[in-house]
Every structure is written in structure tokens, then in C-alpha cells.
Amino acid sequence: MTVLDSKIPAGPLQDKWQNWLDAHTLVGPRNRAGKNVIVIGTGLAGASCAASLGAQGFKVKSFCFQDSPRRAHSIAAQGGINAAKDYANEGDSAHRLFKDTIKGGDFRSREANVMRLAQLSENIIDQAVAQGVPFNREYSGALATRSFGGVLVQRTFYTRGQTGQQLLLGAYSALEHQVAAGNIEVFNRHEMQDVVIVDGEARGVIVRNLITGEIERHAADAVVLASGGYTNVYYLSTNAMGSNVTATWRAHKRGAFFANPCYTQIHPTCIPQSGEYQSKLTLMSESLRNDGRIWVPRKSGDDRPPAEVPEAERYYFLEERYPAFGNLAPRDIASRAAKVVCDDGLGVGGTGRGVFLDFRDAIGAQGKDAIERKYGNLFEMYSRITGDNPYETPMMIYPAPHYAMGGLWVDYELQTTIPGLFAIGEANFSDHGANRLGASALMQCLADGYFVAPHTVTNHLAKNHDEVSTSDSAFDEVESDVRGHIQKLMDVGGGTSAQAFHREMGHVMLDKCGMSRTAEGLDEALTDMRKIKAEFWSDLRVDPGDEEFNQSLEYANRVSDFLELGELMIHDARRREESCGGHFREEHQTDDGEALRDDDHFAKVTAWEFGGDDPVPHDEALVFDDVKLATRSYK
Amino acid sequence: MKFTLEIWRQFDGSDENDKGRFETFQVEDIDPDASLLEVLDQLNERLSREKQRNIAFDSDCREGICGACSLVIDGTPHGPQQVTSCQTYMRDFIDGQTITIEPYRANTFPVIRDLAVDRGALDRVIQAGGYISTTTGPQPDPNAMPVSPEVQEQAMDAAICIGCGACVAACPNGAAMLFTGAKVTHLNVLPQGQPERQDRVIGMVEQMDAEGFGGCTNYGECSRVCPQEISIDVIGMLNREYRKAKLTKKSKPDKAMTTQ
Ligand SMILES: Cc1cc2nc3c(=O)[nH]c(=O)nc-3n(C[C@H](O)[C@H](O)[C@H](O)COP(=O)(O)OP(=O)(O)OC[C@H]3O[C@@H](n4cnc5c(N)ncnc54)[C@H](O)[C@@H]3O)c2cc1C
Ligand code: SF4
Ligand code: FES
Numbered sequence: 001m002t003v004l005d006s007k008i009p010a011g012p013l014q015d016k017w018q019n020w021l022d023a024h025t026l027v028g029p030r031n032r033a034g035k036n037v038i039v040i041g042t043g044l045a046g047a048s049c050a051a052s053l054g055a056q057g058f059k060v061k062s063f064c065f066q067d068s069p070r071r072a073h074s075i076a077a078q079g080g081i082n083a084a085k086d087y088a089n090e091g092d093s094a095h096r097l098f099k100d101t102i103k104g105g106d107f108r109s110r111e112a113n114v115m116r117l118a119q120l121s122e123n124i125i126d127q128a129v130a131q132g133v134p135f136n137r138e139y140s141g142a143l144a145t146r147s148f149g150g151v152l153v154q155r156t157f158y159t160r161g162q163t164g165q166q167l168l169l170g171a172y173s174a175l176e177h178q179v180a181a182g183n184i185e186v187f188n189r190h191e192m193q194d195v196v197i198v199d200g201e202a203r204g205v206i207v208r209n210l211i212t213g214e215i216e217r218h219a220a221d222a223v224v225l226a227s228g229g230y231t232n233v234y235y236l237s238t239n240a241m242g243s244n245v246t247a248t249w250r251a252h253k254r255g256a257f258f259a260n261p262c263y264t265q266i267h268p269t270c271i272p273q274s275g276e277y278q279s280k281l282t283l284m285s286e287s288l289r290n291d292g293r294i295w296v297p298r299k300s301g302d303d304r305p306p307a308e309v310p311e312a313e314r315y316y317f318l319e320e321r322y323p324a325f326g327n328l329a330p331r332d333i334a335s336r337a338a339k340v341v342c343d344d345g346l347g348v349g350g351t352g353r354g355v356f357l358d359f360r361d362a363i364g365a366q367g368k369d370a371i372e373r374k375y376g377n378l379f380e381m382y383s384r385i386t387g388d389n390p391y392e393t394p395m396m397i398y399p400a401p402h403y404a405m406g407g408l409w410v411d412y413e414l415q416t417t418i419p420g421l422f423a424i425g426e427a428n429f430s431d432h433g434a435n436r437l438g439a440s441a442l443m444q445c446l447a448d449g450y451f452v453a454p455h456t457v458t459n460h461l462a463k464n465h466d467e468v469s470t471s472d473s474a475f476d477e478v479e480s481d482v483r484g485h486i487q488k489l490m491d492v493g494g495g496t497s498a499q500a501f502h503r504e505m506g507h508v509m510l511d512k513c514g515m516s517r518t519a520e521g522l523d524e525a526l527t528d529m530r531k532i533k534a535e536f537w538s539d540l541r542v543d544p545g546d547e548e549f550n551q552s553l554e555y556a557n558r559v560s561d562f563l564e565l566g567e568l569m570i571h572d573a574r575r576r577e578e579s580c581g582g583h584f585r586e587e588h589q590t591d592d593g594e595a596l597r598d599d600d601h602f603a604k605v606t607a608w609e610f611g612g613d614d615p616v617p618h619d620e621a622l623v624f625d626d627v628k629l630a631t632r633s634y635k
Numbered sequence: 636m637k638f639t640l641e642i643w644r645q646f647d648g649s650d651e652n653d654k655g656r657f658e659t660f661q662v663e664d665i666d667p668d669a670s671l672l673e674v675l676d677q678l679n680e681r682l683s684r685e686k687q688r689n690i691a692f693d694s695d696c697r698e699g700i701c702g703a704c705s706l707v708i709d710g711t712p713h714g715p716q717q718v719t720s721c722q723t724y725m726r727d728f729i730d731g732q733t734i735t736i737e738p739y740r741a742n743t744f745p746v747i748r749d750l751a752v753d754r755g756a757l758d759r760v761i762q763a764g765g766y767i768s769t770t771t772g773p774q775p776d777p778n779a780m781p782v783s784p785e786v787q788e789q790a791m792d793a794a795i796c797i798g799c800g801a802c803v804a805a806c807p808n809g810a811a812m813l814f815t816g817a818k819v820t821h822l823n824v825l826p827q828g829q830p831e832r833q834d835r836v837i838g839m840v841e842q843m844d845a846e847g848f849g850g851c852t853n854y855g856e857c858s859r860v861c862p863q864e865i866s867i868d869v870i871g872m873l874n875r876e877y878r879k880a881k882l883t884k885k886s887k888p889d890k891a892m893t894t895q
Contacts, residue, residue, distance in 0.1 A: 052771040055770035076696045126775065126776060126777060127772075130769045131827075132766075132822050132825050137784045139783075176765065186758070211753075274668050279673050282698050381699070499676060499680055544688075551689060552679075
């Protein structure tokens with residue numbers, strides 16, 4: 001069994017990162033232009049990493065499948081980004097943010113990584129402001145903050161309801177600045193197909209030019225994957241249509257271990273699904289839970305207009321079950337609670353799978369203007385999609401797949417089990433354990449991209465690497481595998497689009513490997529998934545012409561990987577005989593329906609080695625020196 | 636609901652002989668709450684079953700923020716609702732109506748296939764100065780440089796541009812003034828943006844010209860289609876900034892780049 005070395009530096013928790021920085025190897029300024037790095041992805045993680053490496057003088061090639069780096073999925077993040085600046089004078093600190101994040105993740109993340117993240121959080125805000133990110137301000141001109149799910153302090157910074165957009169445009173502008181400076185070359189509409197390993201190290205990638213269909217080779221001294229999360233494995237999710245797992249999955253098949261794939265987050269506040277044709281689900285920022293109160297009628301089948309349901313007949317289920325946190329309970333808890341009331345027949349809306357998010361009291365207390373200032377664009381978006389006016393009638397919401405805590409296994413240096421291959425942002429598994437707290441994905445992406453990876457990648461680049469050319473036989477082999485896979489997709493010759501298969505597998509995954517899971521259901525899911533995979537490979541239809549712009553081929557290629565990933569998630573969920581965070585096994589719950597962890601057996605990361613139908617699990621024990629393992633309580 | 640869709644088909648913009656044409660499709664049983672792009676998805680699923688080539692179009696977020704979707708709907712970029720193409724719902728149309736769907740028409744946005752176009756020129760305008768030249772590293776505490784909420788609002792009202800290019804497609808001159816004006820306004824009203832204020836506007840305007848975007852003759856179509864409701868005032872700001880910079884700046888910065 002491979003021993004997973006997380007490479008956590010020695011020393012007291014709060015000094016570890018500084019100790020690592022003090023000891024790492026540098027590359028002299030004159031030598032940097034001779035070092036090449038490939039960065040896959042231009043979201044918050046990828047753009048910030050590429051820009052930072054470029055600014056140091058390294059030569060960077062940056063890839064994305066969209067038509068512009070600015071369109072990466074990060075652009076859609078709404079609510080905000082955490083930083084332990086304690087501007088509100090509540091006694092917040094890096095240590096408190098660290099503790100909240102460990103607890104929020106249900107004690108399934110690494111202490112050292114999370115501490116570093118908390119410490120770097122302050123620098124991110126400073127960096128973004130310097131780039132011109134227009135964060136909301138108070139009347140004094142100072143930065144404004146608000147609170148977000150799962151915490152009791154106001155540490156979330158925001159730019160209206162478009163925080164991801166503004167942070168990404170900041171990182172994108174830094175990237176374009178380095179393009180202008182000649183340090184970065186951007187390859188938009190290019191999709192990575194595979195990673196090339198030479199003498200045991202990642203030395204390049206094979207990509208497909210999505211416009212011409214050409215298969216290209218690119219060599220480098222290090223490869224960074226910042227390709228985002230895999231929640232589209234559920235078909236309907238809050239992720240962008242194109243978000244996919246191909247980059248990390250293909251790396252997994254080449255030897256990078258995949259950690260905790262079953263940890264996925266179902267977000268509590270999304271617009272409920274309205275029909276089969278629907279292509280995605282829209283998130284309503286969780287910040288709405290600061291002022292909105294979540295309830296359902298106490299009586300099943302109560303079809304009075306919500307405004308006419310008297311106070312006593314409203315079941316504010318989060319406030320009642322979790323009095324300390326109320327509507328701000330963490331996502332996994334809030335989502336499950338909504339599922340439970342709907343399972344009990346109390347759900348509202350056409351499908352009975354919805355709960356109210358009501359602003360009546362907030363508007364009464366603060367006035368409509370104040371609410372409009374905080375959430376105006378979210379309210380607009382809601383009424384655009386549903387045709388309802390949330391100033392007058394409560395919103396209806398339901399949980400939807402949103403985020404992947406699992407991802408490629410990385411050590412403290414964010415390096416995968418393949419030397420020279422790094423994974424950052426949502427693509428790795430590192431910091432959120434079994435559940436991510438609100439406003440901390442943006443924080444992690446930018447901490448990884450601006451402040452961690454630029455140094456750890458440098459440390460790798462400082463080693464002497466032999467020149468590698470794209471005519472190396474390793475490139476021949478990988479390219480021929482890539483061509484083979486594409487040909488196989490083209491050759492099926494059936495009559496069903498990739499989207500139809502995607503939808504079908506999404507149903508299975510959501511139903512049996514979603515918000516709650518059982519051993520029996522997971523076993524069924526595995527059988528179902530294998531059946532769908534077999535149908536995919538016998539009845540897929542792809543438009544002819546692989547050497548041209550061919551979106552049906554792009555889609556089929558992505559779905560072929562989701563089908564395999566889905567199986568691994570099921571294996572992982574099956575093996576983890578406990579409930580923790582987003583992973584809820586019905587067999588493991590307390591008498592009042594809360595998640596029941598098993599720290600004796602599962603206080604560990606499961607990192608899977610690729611093995612086709614029989615993947616091989618490896619465990620990394622999690623050691624807690626600073627926080628005490630405790631039952632997570634938000635009561 | 637049911638509709639007749641007149642959809643532009645074009646194999647490849649670089650093929651001289653393929654000038655493109657409309658094809659007609661009938662769609663039925665459409666849910667009024669479906670979006671127009673979801674109707675195209677459904678149509679593509681059907682075309683797959685019929686072993687016909689799918690219709691190519693761009694989209695990603697499907698919630699109006701990434702700027703990928705780029706259809707001309709019934710003659711107007713993003714359609715008559717002043718929202719993005721992906722936020723156009725079938726309930727916005729009349730049952731039984733014919734809807735025409737075309738790609739953006741602008742010589743700076745060559746067609747890649749069917750409804751998908753290349754908007755790389757907009758990225759190059761940003762490369763010519765649409766940033767603050769700071770690099771990653773220790774930065775001053777933001778509260779050391781207070782920004783009043785009014786200024787923040789003004790910056791933010793411009794910064795929300797999604798780079799969709801509808802303004803260009805709507806402009807009879809194919810100008811990119813609204814897009815460029817939005818970026819210049821965002822950065823030039825903020826204290827952080829002051830040092831490069833002049834280089835920025837000169838660089839971006841010259842790149843706009845180099846790419847072949849037209850000039851502004853005040854049609855105002857751009858802000859009428861802009862899904863982010865970017866105000867036409869940003870064009871006034873762009874012009875003023877440019878004039879001032881040209882008058883007071885001595886040497887021309889070497890920023891304009893060649894079209895790639
Ligand atoms: C609707 C929504 C709202 C959210 N709101 C918040 C919030 O308020 N606060 C918060 O902290 N988090 C939020 N999140 C989560 C957060 O936005 C994401 O976790 C984060 O943006 C992921 O960033 P990333 O850089 O890792 O990847 P992404 O932004 O997903 O970027 C992935 C990049 O990789 C590229 N790519 C992928 N595969 C390939 C390939 N094979 N070849 C080439 N390129 C490839 C893509 O083109 C893209 O550029 C939200 C998420 C959603 C869906
Ligand atoms: S100014 Fe408006 S129309 Fe033009 S690119 Fe920006 S958002 Fe699109
Ligand atoms: S698809 Fe993102 S704005 Fe329309």
C-alpha cells in the first residue's frame with residue numbers, strides 16, 4: 001500500500017506555513033523565464049495562480065474550455081468571501097476561522113491546511129482591493145462585512161450579490177496584465193484531455209483545440225490543475241453547464257489519487273426544479289438566510305397563500321431545531337432539514353419539494369429599501385426566473401447539488417501523488433472536510449492560487465529538470481490514447497445524445513448517492529450506473545467530424561468521465577460507514593436524526609487509486625492536535 | 636406551447652463558399668417556464684435521435700453572469716427583454732409565434748459555427764490596459780484608502796459588465812464603446828486606478844481601433860440591449876478620459892498590440 005505522505009511541516013500549528021516558506025527553494029529571477037508551467041483552468045484558482053507565477057517571471061500557458069478566461073464558473077459565485085479581519089470588532093481571528101472551518105467540515109480536514117487558509121484569508125482581501133475589486137463599503141468608506149451560514153461573526157466581504165464575478169474579474173485582469181507583459185499565453189476553447197508523465201513526473205498535457213478539433217501537445221516543467229469541481233455528476237446542479245471532471249479524472253487514471261469523492265454539498269437555498277427539460281438549477285445566495293426566515297406550514301397540504309398562514313401554524317424548522325444558529329445553520333444541516341420536512345409531506349410548491357424563505361419580518365423591521373440594497377439583484381433574478389415577487393410573497397427554495405469537497409488528493413504543497421502535478425481550488429480535496437462553509441470556496445481558491453501554489457510550484461521548479469520535448473515517446477503514447485478515446489466515442493453510432501445519458505445518470509446519483517444514502521441504495525446505484533454506462537457505449541450519438549467544432553463530441557467526452565466518477569463516488573460512500581457533513585448514511589444517525597460520526601474508524605481521508613471496476617482505497621489518518629474532536633452541534 | 640424556429644446554420648465562418656442560411660424547425664409541447672436555450676437543448680436531443688447535426692451555440696452559466704450566451708433573437712442581441720439570451724423564457728413569446736435566432740453580426744466577431752462566434756477581440760482590449768498593474772504580494776490595508784459608498788456604487792455599476800458583446804452586435808457601427816467605457820469607468824473612478832488612468836484609456840481605445848471596432852455616433856442601441864443595464868454615461872466618461880489623456884500626456888504609451 002502506498003503510504004500517503006501529507007508533508008506537513010514541523011513546528012507549532014500557527015508557524016507551519018512560515019516555516020515551510022523559510023525552508024523552500026527558490027528559482028533566481030534570471031532563470032525563471034526558462035521554466036514553463038501549464039495551468040489548466042482560469043477560474044479563481046487558475047487565474048490567480050497563473051497571474052502570480054507570470055508576475056514572478058515564469059512562462060505560463062493557461063487553458064480554459066470557454067471562449068474567454070473571464071467566463072470560468074467562478075464568475076457565478078454570489079454571496080461573498082471570508083477573511084478573519086475582525087473589522088466588526090467581534091473578537092474574530094485566524095484561529096477562530098480555522099476552528100469554524102474544521103468544525104464546519106465535521107472534523108474531516110487537515111488542521112495544518114486549514115490553519116494556513118485562515119491565516120492567508122486577510123491577504124486575499126488586500127490583494128483583491130489593490131486590483132480594483134469594488135467591495136461594498138460602509139458610509140465611512142471602510143469595507144463592509146456580513147455573516148454567512150455556520151458562523152457567528154461578520155467576516156464575509158462582498159460586492160453586492162456578485163462577489164465571484166468581481167473577484168474573478170480581478171484575477172482575470174491580473175492574468176491579462178501578464179499576457180500583455182509576455183509571461184502568459186492563454187489558450188481559450190482548448191480542453192485538456194490527458195496529462196503526460198515522463199520519468200515519473202508530470203511534464204505536459206494533451207489538449208483538444210475545440211474550434212479546429214486538433215489534438216495538441218504542450219510540454220512544461222510542472223502542471224497545475226485548477227479545473228473546478230465535479231457536481232455536474234448529478235446532471236442538475238448549480239454549476240455551469242460546461243463544468244466537468246475530465247481534467248482531474250484523466251489525471252486520476254494516470255495515477256493521481258482521488259480523495260473523498262463521496263463528499264458533495266447539496267446547497268439549501270436554490271430555486272426548486274420545475275420540469276424535466278430543465279438544464280440547471282439556480283442558486284439563491286445563502287446570504288439571504290441572514291434576513292429570510294425558513295418555514296413550512298405545520299399542516300400537510302395547507303394551500304392557503306403563505307401570507308394568510310398565521311404565525312402559530314408556521315413551522316420555522318431550523319429556528320426550532322437549532323436555536324443557536326437558526327436559519328444560519330450550516331448547509332448540510334439546513335439541506336437535510338428541508339428534505340426531512342418535505343419527506344414528511346410538509347413541502348410547498350407544485351412538486352411538494354420546496355420550503356418558504358420569507359422576508360416579511362425583515363422588511364417590516366428594516367424597511368424595503370434596506371433589503372433591496374442588500375439583495376436587490378438576487379430578488380430580481382428570482383422574479384426573472386419564477387415570475388414571483390419576493391418582496392410580496394416568500395421565495396420558494398429547495399436544496400440542489402452545488403459543490404464538491406472531494407477531489408484530487410494533494411499534500412500540504414498541493415501536489416498530487418504524481419510529482420510535478422498540482423491541484424488547486426475546487427479540483428483538490430484539501431480544506432473543507434466533509435462539508436464546506438459558505439464563502440470559503442472563494443477564499444480557498446484564491447489562497448491556493450495567489451499565495452500557496454506560486455511558492456510550492458516554485459519549490460518544484462527549483463529542482464533540475466531535463467529538457468523535455470513534445471516529441472518524447474511519452475507524448476506519442478498519451479496522444480494515441482486520447483485519439484483512441486475520441487474515435488471510440490465517434491464510432492458508437494447510436495441514436496441517443498450525451499445529454500440524455502447525463503440526465504439519466506444524474507437521477508441515479510441524486511436519488512441514491514445524494515443528500516442521504518443507504519448501503520442498499522448504493523448497491524443498486526452501482527448496478528444502475530453500470531447499466532447506463534453500457535447503454536452509453538452502445539447507443540451514443542455524436543455528430544460526425546472530430547476535426548472541427550463539435551459540441552456533441554465535447555459533451556459525450558465529458559459524460560464518459562462522469563459515468564466512471566459516479567461509480568467511484570458510490571464505492572466511497574459505501575465504504576464510509578458513518579455519517580459526516582454532506583455524507584449522510586441513514587444507518588448512522590442519532591435518535592433525533594443528526595449525523596453520527598465514527599471517529600475511531602473514519603477520522604481519515606480516503607484516497608482512491610484508479611483500478612477500473614475495483615478501485616483501491618488508501619487511508620490518510622487525520623490527526624487533531626489543536627481542536628478537540630467533538631460532536632458538531634448547532635443547537 | 637409551440638413555435639417555429641428560424642435558426643441560422645453556417646458550417647465555418649472561414650469558408651468563403653458557406654455564407655450561411657436559415658433552417659426552419661417546428662417545436663411542440665414546450666413548457667412556458669423553459670428557457671430558450673433549453674428549447675435548443677431539446678431540439679438538439681431530437682436532432683441526435685434523427686441523426687441530424689446539432690445546432691452549435693455558446694452558453695455556460697445559464698444564469699446571466701458568464702456572458703457566454705450570444706444569440707440574436709428576433710433581430711435583437713439577446714432578444715427584446717434586455718436580459719441575456721439564457722434568461723429568455725418561452726413565456727416571453729406568443730404561443731405559435733415564429734422566432735428567428737442568429738449569431739451576433741459584427742466583423743470583429745467571426746462566426747465559428749452556426750450561432751457560436753469568436754469574441755477574442757474583447758480580451759485583447761482588456762490586455763491593452765483594463766487592469767491595475769499590481770502583482771501578487773503584500774498590499775496595504777484597504778481601510779487605509781477609504782472609498783465612499785457613492786464611488787463604490789459608480790465603480791460597481793460599470794464593473795458588472797459581463798463581456799457578452801451584445802453592445803457591439805447591436806451597434807450599427809460595431810463599436811465596443813460601452814464595453815470599454817465600462818471598464819475604464821470602473822477602474823478610473825477608484826483611487827487604486829489613478830496612477831495608470833491615462834495609459835489605460837489610451838491603450839484600450841487604440842486597441843479598440845486596431846481590432847476594427849467602429850466609432851460611436853450616439854445611436855444608443857448598445858445600452859438598450861445591455862443585459863447589465865450599463866449606462867451610456869460610461870461612453871461620455873470614456874471620451875472625456877481619452878481627450879484629457881491625449882491633451883495632457885506627452886509621450887504615447889507603447890501599449891496597443893497587433894491583432895492576433
Ligand atoms: C452558483 C454558485 C455560487 C457560489 N457562491 C459562492 C460564494 O458566494 N462564496 C464562495 O466561497 N463560494 C461560492 N461558490 C463556490 C465557488 O464559486 C467555486 O467553488 C469556485 O469558484 C471554484 O473555482 P475554481 O477556480 O476551482 O474552478 P472554476 O471556476 O470552476 O474554473 C474551472 C476552470 O477550469 C477550466 N477547465 C476545466 N476543465 C478543463 C479542461 N479539461 N481543459 C481546460 N480547461 C478546463 C474551465 O474552463 C475553467 O476555466 C459558488 C458556486 C456556485 C455554483
Ligand atoms: S457593456 Fe453590456 S452589452 Fe456590452 S459587453 Fe458589457 S454587459 Fe455585454
Ligand atoms: S450562459 Fe452565462 S450569461 Fe448566458
